[in-house]
Amino acid sequence: MDHRGGIADGETRREVAERVYSSVNTIISRPCPAQVIVTHGFALTFVIAAWIKMPIESVGHVSFPARSGSITHLKEDDYWQNRAVVSLADVSHLTDDDG
Template identity: 45%
Template sequence: MKTIYIVAHPEASHHTEGVVGGWYDSVLTERGIQHAQDIAQALTMRLDGRPAEILSYDLRRAKQAADMIGQALGIGVTTDPDLREKSFGEAEGKPQEWLRARTIPLPDDGERLRHDEGIEGAETRWQLAERSYRAMDRIIGSLAQNQVVVTHGGPTTLLIAAWIGMPIEAAGRVQFPVESGSITWLRKDPRNFSHQLAQLNDISHLSHG
């Protein structure tokens, strides 16, 4: 039965510089590289020699982590641009304060996925959801029984929503918070074929310091 490990890429330079990530092509910090090694070791232990497929989005911070995992497992990495974080348009690479000062907050009620946050060139959450649901369709359709998916926090929520069969229209109201460097475990039960969220946001493998 299928097992999927969703990895939220570890610390990158945009985190420590306090700038907006999105499609801004930041790289892993030294701490992020250490955490990528921790993730690779943890997944090597979990998979215990079983063959796996690794998918990653194509920005450097995720690809760096995915390549380190692939090296540890002895397999190559397939890139999928649909696994990218939400694009923040003109805000990318600018200070987080710049984005916060200009963002139109999400409404409590009404349309949340198609909400215009007021940032020129930014994706809506609906566009991110469409990409994430497409990516999960391909993940589920793969013949690989064990998969590692390296992505970011925003897509992680939507990949989980797609995995458990949540209608895309309802995904605007849900969030599954994860931390950088975390591993989230999805599995298909071999007896009743249910799609399980077996473990969310595991960071027990990460080195301190």
């Protein structure tokens, strides 16, 4: 989580995770019934981890890979406030229906 990958000023995975967690918390605090977050595949792991309230210390042990253009659906239950990953990296909208 704290390796810079040979780039002196590059962010560590922990720094990226902290930045993404902060952004996700800001986004979900808004009083909106639905929101869209657009991100790179690498950062998607941190978006999902923040959504399910995974501790940052554990994020180095998880990965949610996604294809470009894919859609991940996250939902919070209105009653219990349980957070779910309804679909992960769905690409069915990218199929060629013209044959």
